[in-house]
Amino acid sequence: MELELRHLRVVCRLADTGSVSKAAAALGVSQPSLTAQLHRIEDAIGGVLFERGPHGVVATPLGKHVLGRARAMLADMDELVGSSRRYTTTSPVLRLGAVRTVMFGAWLSRLEQLLPNRQFATQVDPSCAVLTDLLAADVLDVVMLGRCDDAFAPPCPPGIREQTMVWPEPFAVALPADHRLAGKETVALQDLAEEIWICPPAGKEDGDLAYLRSVCESAGFTPEIRYANLDTAEIEQLIGAGRGISLCAPTIREIPKTVVRPLTNQPLHWRRALRWRADSTPQEDIDLIHQAFIDVYQETITTHAATRPWWPTTPAAHPTVHPPVENNRPRP
Secondary structure, three states: OOOOHHHHHHHHHHHOOHHHHHHHHOOOOOOHHHHHHHHHHHHHHOOEEEEOOOOEEEOOOHHHHHHHHHHHHHHHHHHHHHHHHHHHOOHHHHHHOOOOOOOOOHHHHHHHHHHHOOOOEEEEEOOHHHHHHHOOOOOOOEEEEEEOOOOOOOOOOOEEEEEEEEEEEEEEEEEEEEOOOOOOEEEEEEHOOOOOOEEEOOHHHOOOOHHHHHHHHHHHOEEEEEEOOOOOOHHHHHOOOOOOEEEOOOOOOOOOOEEEEEEOOOOOEEEEEEEEOOOOOOOHHHHHHHHHHHHHHHHHHHHHHHOOOOOOOOOHHOEEEOOOOHHHHOOO
């Protein structure tokens, strides 16, 4: 068998997810089919690329070598395809990326109404760093990020613009319903020093873990973080089972056996922002995309956060929404 780019994408997806089952789901194939394909790839290369461990699959030394070359080759190919579009007829397709959010479906539906002459190709990923890399490589035109503090977040690449939609968006904390602090209106960060924190789904390159550690250490403790590479449903199940706690946005929906409480004095927050390529998406479209998002965002807040008993009495925990007005636009 001759190796093709699709085989390299399989190897990278396995490494990124750390799980054969998750990689199979992401690639839209069955687990046995992916396992058989991996064996064929290993036969072609001449060695084992991954070993199974207690927490999933881990790349062997050969696998790490192949991964390094594969990522470089795929990035080059993505850049080639993306940059070549500049020399062809302008496409009506807007390539939209976003972090995972309960608002994505409603946001996309609204965009399709506001931009009826554009078609949408979408990509959802938990990592702001991955989305930013795809944007810089001209694989995506616009991305919606939920990112941490500037000192820790992936920087905006040269030639890419950013526009803030929501900031600050104070984090709350999701606790098991029978947690000792579940009855409090607000929870002090230092009172969570002995808790197990469930790792967010984004990678280390997003800066979220470093940001959490930094703020917790300022409060006098180092958080114990477990359970990497989980999706949203798995995180919710672990919280409900009393296995740990997790930061959450105020837009979070109601979860069985779980309560959401604001953090006292709001020590942690996110910024919801758009990043885009100015050479492929005009400012007028960006403003429509921006307005559509904050409209859906405010509706989601009304549906979820505003129904919580502490919401009316804790205005400092409310996010600040920024409309796409002239003074919010980035400088060229």
